[in-house]
Amino acid sequence: MxxxxxxxxxxxxxxLASSIYLMVDTKKVEASSIPIVQTNEIPPLPWPYVELDxxxxxxxxxxxxxxxxxxxxxxxxxxxxxxxxxxxxYTLLPLPSIDEVxxxxxxxxxxxxxxxxxxxxxxxxxxxxxxxNGAGAAISMVSENWKEIGKILFRWYETxxxxxxxxxxxxxxxxxxxEKYKSDKPLPRSVSNSVSCHVSVSRWCVKxxxxxxxxxxxxxxxxxxxxVAAMAVELxxxxxxxxxxxxxKLTFTPETLECRICHYKGKDYEMGQFTRGFLQCESCHTDxxxxxxxxxxxxxxxxxxxxxxxxxxxxxxxxxxxHLGRKMLNSRKGGKGGES
Amino acid sequence: MxxxxxxxxxxxxxxLASSIYLMVDTKKVEASSIPIVQTNEIPPLPWPYVELDxxxxxxxxxxxxxxxxxxxxxxxxxxxxxxxxxxxxYTLLPLPSIDEVxxxxxxxxxxxxxxxxxxxxxxxxxxxxxxxNGAGAAISMVSENWKEIGKILFRWYETxxxxxxxxxxxxxxxxxxxEKYKSDKPLPRSVSNSVSCHVSVSRWCVKxxxxxxxxxxxxxxxxxxxxVAAMAVELxxxxxxxxxxxxxKLTFTPETLECRICHYKGKDYEMGQFTRGFLQCESCHTDxxxxxxxxxxxxxxxxxxxxxxxxxxxxxxxxxxxHLGRKMLNSRKGGKGGES
Numbered sequence: 001m002x003x004x005x006x007x008x009x010x011x012x013x014x015x016l017a018s019s020i021y022l023m024v025d026t027k028k029v030e031a032s033s034i035p036i037v038q039t040n041e042i043p044p045l046p047w048p049y050v051e052l053d054x055x056x057x058x059x060x061x062x063x064x065x066x067x068x069x070x071x072x073x074x075x076x077x078x079x080x081x082x083x084x085x086x087x088x089x090y091t092l093l094p095l096p097s098i099d100e101v102x103x104x105x106x107x108x109x110x111x112x113x114x115x116x117x118x119x120x121x122x123x124x125x126x127x128x129x130x131x132x133n134g135a136g137a138a139i140s141m142v143s144e145n146w147k148e149i150g151k152i153l154f155r156w157y158e159t160x161x162x163x164x165x166x167x168x169x170x171x172x173x174x175x176x177x178x179e180k181y182k183s184d185k186p187l188p189r190s191v192s193n194s195v196s197c198h199v200s201v202s203r204w205c206v207k208x209x210x211x212x213x214x215x216x217x218x219x220x221x222x223x224x225x226x227x228v229a230a231m232a233v234e235l236x237x238x239x240x241x242x243x244x245x246x247x248x249k250l251t252f253t254p255e256t257l258e259c260r261i262c263h264y265k266g267k268d269y270e271m272g273q274f275t276r277g278f279l280q281c282e283s284c285h286t287d288x289x290x291x292x293x294x295x296x297x298x299x300x301x302x303x304x305x306x307x308x309x310x311x312x313x314x315x316x317x318x319x320x321x322x323h324l325g326r327k328m329l330n331s332r333k334g335g336k337g338g339e340s
Numbered sequence: 341m342x343x344x345x346x347x348x349x350x351x352x353x354x355x356l357a358s359s360i361y362l363m364v365d366t367k368k369v370e371a372s373s374i375p376i377v378q379t380n381e382i383p384p385l386p387w388p389y390v391e392l393d394x395x396x397x398x399x400x401x402x403x404x405x406x407x408x409x410x411x412x413x414x415x416x417x418x419x420x421x422x423x424x425x426x427x428x429x430y431t432l433l434p435l436p437s438i439d440e441v442x443x444x445x446x447x448x449x450x451x452x453x454x455x456x457x458x459x460x461x462x463x464x465x466x467x468x469x470x471x472x473n474g475a476g477a478a479i480s481m482v483s484e485n486w487k488e489i490g491k492i493l494f495r496w497y498e499t500x501x502x503x504x505x506x507x508x509x510x511x512x513x514x515x516x517x518x519e520k521y522k523s524d525k526p527l528p529r530s531v532s533n534s535v536s537c538h539v540s541v542s543r544w545c546v547k548x549x550x551x552x553x554x555x556x557x558x559x560x561x562x563x564x565x566x567x568v569a570a571m572a573v574e575l576x577x578x579x580x581x582x583x584x585x586x587x588x589k590l591t592f593t594p595e596t597l598e599c600r601i602c603h604y605k606g607k608d609y610e611m612g613q614f615t616r617g618f619l620q621c622e623s624c625h626t627d628x629x630x631x632x633x634x635x636x637x638x639x640x641x642x643x644x645x646x647x648x649x650x651x652x653x654x655x656x657x658x659x660x661x662x663h664l665g666r667k668m669l670n671s672r673k674g675g676k677g678g679e680s
Contacts, residue, residue, distance in 0.1 A: 042434045045452035069680040092432040094382045112385035114454070117480035119680060121468070123490035124605075126617020127535050128461070128468035137477075140457035150463035195467050198617040205614035212616045213606040218680060265464075266553040274545035276552045277466020277538040284624055340409040340459060340558060 071118025071130030121197025411458025411470030461537025
């Protein structure tokens with residue numbers, strides 16, 4: 001008996017054989033007790049979503065961070081809430097219960113969960129914020145509209161000052177679910193303008209004066225994990241009510257919109273469509289000299305700027321009204337290119 | 341009966357009750373046919389790993405990209421291979437079979453899988469390369485050594501010219517598992533020096549001359565997805581044999597090592613420990629002027645450079661041999677800070 005399916009088949013067979021025997025031979029068991037032998041296929045994604053309590057999930061996200069760091073913590077907070085309310089098929093996933101996690105945190109016992117790899121921007125690399133990665137994975141498992149919800153969550157993250165007032169208050173008042181806090185002080189808040197762990201952590205450290213290896217920085221990321229899981233659930237709840245558009249829209253900064261006149265995922269290389277993404281351009285590209293015709297620099301990719309400066313001048317002459325462009329671009333959710 | 345667990349309990353109860361009835365009342369069934377009612381907990385992670393065929397996984401990664409894009413594709417390629425060889429508990433996950441995916445690609449039918457959210461650097465954002473995200477999630481589910489394996493995979497990605505010769509040859513010779521190719525040309529290869537989707541795609545476009553929305557760029561990412569899944573499996577196989585260290589080590593570039601003398605996750609803010617990550621610093625931080633004492637710039641975080649330039653001068657005077665520092669740093673796998 002090599003797997004769960006075989007085990008269920010075995011149980012079914014025993015139950016069925018026994019029941020049939022009883023029916024046929026002793027007539028002691030009703031036909032209704034014969035279980036339907038299901039085909040046993042795992043339901044495909046997305047799995048059912050029901051409205052969740054935003055504040056409960058915020059607290060679970062914070063607890064989850066203490067147990068699994070940011071990515072596993074955010075994923076666990078959302079999915080364990082659904083398991084507790086919906087049951088199967090969420091019961092198929094290898095996730096400890098809330099009580100088990102409280103105990104594990106108390107006793108400093110390590111437990112692995114799905115998405116744990118995303119911690120510290122994935123394996124500590126400092127790339128995508130793990131809270132976004134874990135919450136994003138959960139969103140894509142529970143909603144048909146995962147692409148839209150995820151984008152709104154990501155832009156919100158870039159512009160929100162973490163940690164939230166709500167999380168700071170829970171910590172100060174000891175209303176989170178941990179017994180011993182890394183720090184129960186109200187922590188300074190900062191906007192990252194980026195979904196990068198490296199940038200998000202660095203900007204917060206510079207704003208707060210705390211070192212990256214400090215307990216306060218770790219606590220900040222715990223509160224942030226709760227905040228991101230909570231916002232994900234707020235968006236999923238709104239989507240469930242058909243009100244996603246009223247909660248938030250995907251917007252771009254004026255700087256990014258100007259870049260996106262030429263630079264987005266598309267089929268025309270010469271026009272600048274040699275890149276992709278929805279990142280805030282100005283978060284990394286602070287040096288705009290490649291676009292000034294008098295400079296002698298190459299672009300970030302060591303390409304002579306001639307083409308770009310001439311193109312920029314041409315665009316200025318044609319005068320394709322920036323505001324009109326912004327309006328058009330803000331309504332464009334994705335790039336023009338059709339490939340993934 | 342709200343979930344799978346209840347269903348199994350129900351089956352067990354029917355089987356048990358029927359069997360006991362038979363034993364007690366009719367003596368027709370032996371005691372050995374009574375199934376052991378297992379506690380039915382889902383096995384905690386990591387789940388068992390067995391050696392996989394690297395080239396098979398490369399082909400499955402490419403097929404997976406056609407069905408689920410980069411992140412879901414890499415995750416699916418590794419986990420479906422384990423499901424086919426190991427069975428339970430991998431049978432618990434909502435993953436279509438290889439034949440179902442071939443059919444879905446042929447008929448352009450959409451299927452969702454776990455980790456699909458990571459596509460295009462997560463929701464198309466251009467952050468962490470989705471192939472790394474999906475492969476990373478799989479690694480963390482199947483090995484105790486996931487942190488070490490993931491870091492080696494990430495550094496390899498930064499320095500490897502994608503797509504591999506192997507993938508180019510499979511495409512040219514139509515040896516991948518798709519019937520219709522986005523492109524079956526041999527594609528130019530480029531090194532990204534970054535785990536960022538935005539940077540990886542942009543550098544390849546500039547190297548190749550193909551636009552980001554072109555079929556060739558999409559095909560490049562499909563081959564890359566196969567290559568990343570294949571390398572993940574190569575590392576997991578080596579780890580299984582206890583030979584991970586002989587395959588690859590986590591190294592740093594000379595430039596990054598020099599940055600890491602001061603900048604890493606640690607507890608001393610004044611020494612520069614206000615950041616974190618294992619990214620190649622020079623991939624984004626091309627402007628090193630904040631470290632030249634005569635300049636008038638602020639740092640990337642708008643902090644006056646005085647402290648840093650004085651510190652740099654001090655370090656130069658003290659003459660803490662860079663090579664000694666490099667040696668020490670290369671042996672340090674993580675930061676000094678103990679917090680996640």
